[in-house]
Amino acid sequence: MADQLDNQATIQPVAVASSLRDQVATIKRALIGSPVRKWLLWTSLGIMGVIIATSIGQVLLNRWNQPFYDALARRDMAAFLHQLMVFAMIAGGLLVLNIGQTWLNQMIRLKLREALTLDLIDQWMRPARAFRLANAGAIGVNPDQRMQQDAAHLSDLSTDLGVGLLQSFILLVSFVGVLWELSSGFVFHVNGWSLAIPGYMVWAAFLYAGTASWLSWLVGRPLISLNSDRYTREAELRSSMVRVNENVDAIALYRGEDDAKRRLQLDLGTVLGAMRRIYTAQINLSWVTDTYGWITVVAPILVASPVYFSGDISFGGLMMAVGAFNQVHSSLRWFINNIGSIADWRATLMRVADFRIALDETDVLHDKEKRIEFADNANGNLTFEKLQVASPDGCTKLADQHVEIHAGERVMITGEPGAGKTLFFRAIAGLWPWGSGRIGLPAGETIIFVPRVPYLPAGTLREVLNHPNGHAPANDADISAVLAEVGLGRLSSSLDRVGRWDHELGDDEQRLLGVARLALRQPKWVIIDEAMDAFDGPSLRRVLSLLEKRLPGAAIINIGRGQHNNQFFPRSLTIVKDSDAPALKPAHVRAGAIEPPPAAASLHHRK
Secondary structure, eight states: OHHHHHHHOOOOOOOOOOOHHHHHHHHHHHHHTOTTHHHHHHHHHHHHHHHHHHHHHHHHHHHHHHHHHHHHHHTOHHHHHHHHHHHHHHHHHHHHHHHHHHHHHHHHHHHHHHHHHHHHHHHHTSTTHHHHHHTSGGGGSOHHHIIIIIHHHHHHHHHHHHHHHHHHHHHHHHHHHHHHHHHTTOEEEETTEEEEOTTHHHHHHHHHHHHHHHHHHHHHTTHHHHHHHHHHHHHHHHHHHHHHHHTHHHHHHTTOHHHHHHHHHHHHHHHHHHHHHHHHHHHHHHHHHHHHHHHHHHHHHHHHHHHHHTTSSOHHHHHHHHHHHHHHHHHHTHHHHTHHHHHHHHHHHHHHHHHHHHHHHTTOOOTTSOBOEEEEETTSOEEEEEEEEEETTEEEEESSSEEEEOTTOEEEEEEOTTSOHHHHHHHHHTSOOBEEEEEEEETTOOEEEEOSSOOOOSEEHHHHHTOSSSSSOOOHHHHHHHHHHTTOGGGGGGTTOEEOHHHHSOHHHHHHHHHHHHHHHOOSEEEEESTTTTOOHHHHHHHHHHHHHHOTTOEEEEEESSOSOTTTOOEEEEEEEETTSOOOOOEEETTEEEOOOOTTOOSSOOO
């Protein structure tokens, strides 16, 4: 019960949101350091060249309007057919350019996702980072969605919006001059007065698009927070479904289907509520964008009609001016057309960038918090000097202030429930560096840490048993002998079969497989966290016999609830909890609050 109370000890974080500048700078650093950065650079330059060539083709197509429509107005068949041939050549070139742009667009999406996801995985899998981030508050919840779904979505949105913005800018530069030249001769005649406005249609396009953009941003801005909230709710729903799927046997045994269904229904309700709020905001935005879309059908003709009816331009000139106005206005409308996507991009950027910021800063703690000192002992012993491991509800320490464990010793470390045995185990492993005192590690030696439940990676059983940090891979005879000694001889015929061993094997079998892997590694130092407490009498005797035979000279420290075998563990130490010691306080980082994890949570799971 006390262990469970330890697991519930948390500190409420105070969120410190990062800025857009921080988020963009973080993604920029990730891309600069990516192995595919050169590929991204060349494809970006390539798509820029294609867009420039497309803009030139669009200008030629716009100029084609005047002779084509003038030929129609004159009913000149020869000129009409000639202009159709010209159109075919221009359209053919634009078609090839459009196909090339589509291919480059897809390649940029692919490489951008590769760069972002590889960077996030690399940062996440730094030593102990994933563990600390998992207990860093809301920012550490559902990292899989941020690295897989959010990174992919950010890549797609960034590519589409970036290419669209570049294309709109180049088209704007190309057609502003054309439209200015076309409207430079526009003269308005009112009651005998003549008024010439240089670049009249350019100013009209800017005023028209500027008004629409301002209204669209005003109405569509709430979509940023609404989209971010939806992605969070979707992640919670998926996490709940995965949790139910991984515990279907326990749910069935406890007849917990109704409770699990209610939990899933509640999570689904929050997702649907978030989606409903987004749809309401999108409908409000549609009133603005669709209204301007319909007005745009006639807006350029209305703008140029006074000059046309006064006889200052021909019908072909009017259509050319309308085409140039539409191109300029279309470029300026980029923001209006993409306000929903921009809000979605901003929300996704916030989730991905804040996650990476948290990865960078997950080791940061407030300057006032002390850290345990780690050093190497040249004499090859393991020492604890005045060690105190800080936690939210006090500190964990050994009853003796000065402890030295020699190579080859076998030591049992015990403590009352709630004393923080797992916290002490984590401190030795370097996962929990907060506290005071000194831990001296045997110089030049690799310590193997054995958690309550072993990590069994997906793959062949041979790969599981030959996991890193050991000697050269064992041969089949050694593997079969060790499996037989721990009571798993039936697995000897499955060494090269790929499987999810953490699902196929029971809890005791997984622990026995972890002991077999330990025997094959033959380390000189082993520290165990309560993994042996779960074994029954026969299994425990089998395990101790294996360790005695396979690791005769190894130092074995077992942290657990009590003495298993006084002959195997002749020395004992005691862990005590000092509840009066100052509690550990969380530190604040830009992406959120780094919160110390629950004191007694397991390295791989929580009770």
